[in-house]
Amino acid sequence: MKKLSFVEVVDMLNKFWVKQGCFIVAPLDTEVGAGTFHPATFFKSLGRDKWRAAYIQPSRRPTDGRYADNPLRLQSYYQYQVLVKPSPRDIKKIYLESLRALGIDLKAHEVRFVEDDWESPTLGASGLGWEVWLDSLEITQFTYFQQIGGKELDLVSCEITYGLERICMFIQNRFNVFDLEWQPGLTYGDIHEQHEIEYSKYNFDEANIDMHLKMFEAFEKEAAALLGKGLIYPAYSFVLKASHTFNLLDARGAVSQSERPRYIGRIRSLAKRCAELYLEKK
Amino acid sequence: MEHRDFLLEINVEELPAGYVRDAAASMKTAFRRGLDSFHVGFNGRILDFGTKNSLVCYIENLPLKQEEVSQEILGPPKRIAFDEKGNPTKQAVGFAKNQGVKTEDLKVRQTPKGEYVVIEKKEKARDTKDILREMTPGIIKGIRFPKTMKWDDSGLRFARPIESVLALFGNEDVDIKIDSVPQKKIRPVAPAKYLKTLGKLIDWDVRKKEIKGLILGVVKGLRADHGVDENLLDEVTFMVTSPDVFAGEFDKKFLDLPGDVLRASMAKHQRVFPVSRNGKLINKFIAVLDGRRNKKLVRKVYENILEAKLKDSLFFFDEDTKRPLSENIFQLKDLIFQKDLGNMFEKIERLKALCGFICDKVGERPLKKDSERAAELSKADLVTHMVGEFPSLQGVMGGEYALKSGENKTVAQAVREHYLPQGMDDPLPETRAGAILALMDKIDNVVGFSGMGAEKISGSFDPFGIRRNALGFVRIVKDKGFRFDCEDLIHKAIELYRDKLNVPGNLKDKVVDYLKDRIEFLMGDVRPLELKRAVWESGCFDICDIFNRIRALASIKDKTYFLEAAKVVERTGNILKGAKKEKIGAVDERLFKEDPERSVWKAYLDSKDKIQGLIDEEQYKDATGEYARAFYRVVHDFFDKVLVNVEDRALRLNRLAIMKAINTLYTERVADLALLPQIVVK
Structure with a gap:
């Protein structure tokens, strides 16, 4: 197996999915928890228009920070997101083909599709599918969307979310994420280690709770106001900001168990209205 | 008479492991009912098989045609249909003509309303193949799953997308039309022959045995002993189709983690089996693979992933043990027990009061202090990182952390085992303090859930597990031989909920009935049948006494x-x-x-x-x-x-x-x- 660098893996995936008719979209410039939050997935999976897109999406999950001490967990990392709508009959085969394109020997190694019914309570989104395991390493989330923004979908999209670090670990045979080769002469750790340590401290210990509580309220209010003016994209970006602010408060231990569902409900109802307005405007 | 076998194979993208058995069984039942209703008599077996990727139904010895069914059609009364001389009238001729028979074929039959003209119409026996073709799509669509999905525009729902179907009857394929699903293209062969090509491992019992044998072989090689986790084995049976195994290793330092954490991590993250020697876990694991792989390469990945996951468990463990378990108690005010029943802090307050109450009743005063302390700590692990990661370790982690926090062994053990038993085959709490806390937790659940005014449980509908809790309660009382009047305890439990319950009026009777129902279930068949009711009519509700009495009377x-x-x-x-x-x-x-x-x-x-x-x-x-x-x-x-x-x-x-x-x-x-x-x- 040729040891592709991180950058080469992304490059190969771009090439592969372009051949499958995907547009390569630029990543979203707002902090998000996953590629699903990108308008190229959230909005585009609504309605009956065909759509195929692929993109890398830097993602943040504050509670997953481990001060750069865990070889597998990070509070910020990269997803490679593919959305294919409608889902073609042979999408699973195409996906396996993409792994072969990365040089993974599917005869020597075992790929396993393990039940995982995906759900994003903040986006009012859910789907059925699997975690894909490569020799027990979870490398992809594979989902047939059933609902987005609380709407039962007219046309089922297939979402394929590659965990880029995991795939690189496998390909490069290095099981510490910080040792991965980003590009010859540069490691993942060179770019991210200090970042992980500092952000873990920030997320767990330093983030200003009062400020974030106020920010959450402000973002929520702004999103609602913008929805009132029919400005879907700006409104949606404030929904995302509110969502990330909530995640930070959660990592900081500032959200009690009983308040959690309420916060999530507030974000979801805004996300739902964004989805409704998007469909109305079309 | 000539007979043929029938085989249906549904090929599907990876099904959830827990779905296969029930789905195949429901398909089998549907075929049996379908064939009965179409009068296709057969004396063979219906077999069901399945893997993560296929559901197979095999029916032996079907006749080529359904049984002939004749039907009687009632015409006019005899006095109208025939004149005095016995000749058919205009009405009789008209009836025969309408029904497409000759007037000579008209018969007279005595009915409750008098004598009537009838004709016997034999329905043409249809080909079994046509019947199978007709009923199979409905049977496939009717398979019940816990969750279903759509994957294309046809609106067809199934647990996962269906890739293709294949049906064989004798040496012919049967054309199954079901929405957008393609038929598997093969050269038609006899069903028995096709089944053979699927291999003996298509049978989940055979496959499970095979996997178990492979695991035990490796265990023997490691000079270890092993209680193969049956639940995990069951799951793995539906994750692999042609099993192979290997043993892997991890750093010994992770053996410092509680054994239950190691087990939970291995099962959840990788579905691998722990290995123990002399009852203690050793730094090995056994993985089951699907198909022949390069084990050397695969093993290395497994080992690295396991260590990364265990490292995360260590992180959780360290975080959780930074402060004593009792410091979590206050956070329970934020943790909902049940929407209408308040928070977990209120729950432990009730448990504490109940433990004190029952210790007095059953003469376990020395256990009062410990069981009350255990009640206070019982839910404190619900807000730890470890239970957040592995919910199945609730109680177990509480016990571990209680010991780490310097609580005494009786308290820690009681916290640990108070959720037992969960299922029918689960062990019961071993210690008396554990049993007391478990009983109080269960009676508080039964009273609370019954008192919410929720829908009554019936059949398999028991969303809050009232029946499971009631059964656990009865089993523990009987096992430990605790003697007390349950009605007093129920009364106390209701009182402690104060104004939270909706149906205080007849709630005690309702709870008593749930417990009685489980006692009857546990006793099984007792003759005479009326004996149980006769006993209910008398005496106080002391569970042990009731068991004794019914047994004694039944024996004489x-x-x-x-x-x-x-x-x-x-x-x-x-x-x-x-x-x-x-x-x-x-x-x-x-x-x-x-x-x-x-x-x-x-x-x-x-x-x-x-x-x-x-x-x-x-x-x-x-x-x-x-x-x-x-x-x-x-x-x-x-x-x-x-x-x-x-x-x-x-x-x-x-x-x-x-x-x-x-x-x-x-x-x-x-x-x-x-x-x-x-x-x-x-």
């Missing part, structure tokens, strides 16, 4: 003295039944008029203390024998010679009072045997 059901005792209860009961409105007081010996009155009362005075003594000692067989010996003859004699329902009110009430004394001596504390059917003394 054919003895003459049992039947005699039953007869006494029946006869005295009958006379009292007719006197429900009367105000029966105490027996007044001055009112005795006849000898049998005196002798029956003497019998009562002579035997009362002895019988009550035997009942106090729960010697129910002897008490019944003594009761029969004391009363059978004299009560008979009394009824033969003395009229109870006389005009004189004082005399009547006095005689009823004697009967009542004799009746209740037995029925209030043993069983109301009058409820048994037809008591005949041989």
